[in-house]
Amino acid sequence: MKKNKFWTILIFLAIPLIVGTLSGVLFSAGEEYGAMVKPPLSPPAWLFPIVWTILFALMGVSSYLVYKEHVSRGEKKTALFIYGLQLLVNFFWPLFFFKLEIFLFSFIWLVLLWVLVLVMIVKFNKINKTAGMLQIPYILWLTFAAYLNLAVYLLNR
Secondary structure (H helix, E strand, O other): OOHHHHHHHHHHHHHHHHHHHHHHHOOOOOOOHHHHHOOOOOOOOOOHHHHHHHHHHHHHHHHHHHHOOOOOOHHHHHHHHHHHHHHHHHHHHHHHHHHOOOOOHEEEEEEHHHHHHHHHHHHHHHHHHHHHOOOOOHHHHHHHHHHHHHHHHOOOO
């Protein structure tokens, strides 16, 4: 593997992992979340960082696969813009949910994220099928997260 290719892949992996880590550190769940009524199927707290690390790594691989494809610049730019936008929306969800505890708004924000990820999957899939498929676990996890978010809102009003 060429040295430049190695560093490019590393950068594409690092971006979502750094964004996710920074969001987790800045806006992590506090004691209040532990005291909340949670819905059935709520996973243990230790599982979330593991799942998110895997999902962020998949985002990095996926975005790299799109980046390296030889397609029109506009198509690639649009796909990577949607990717960046969903990453930004993802970054702020824990702020709204854990720190500000605005659960209904957090749910609506999560729906926005879900739509952006769906659009990202479609765009990625047109450029590189593997890149699109690598995001399926992400949208499934977001669907589950939406259930948890809405249930926390309904159970803790």
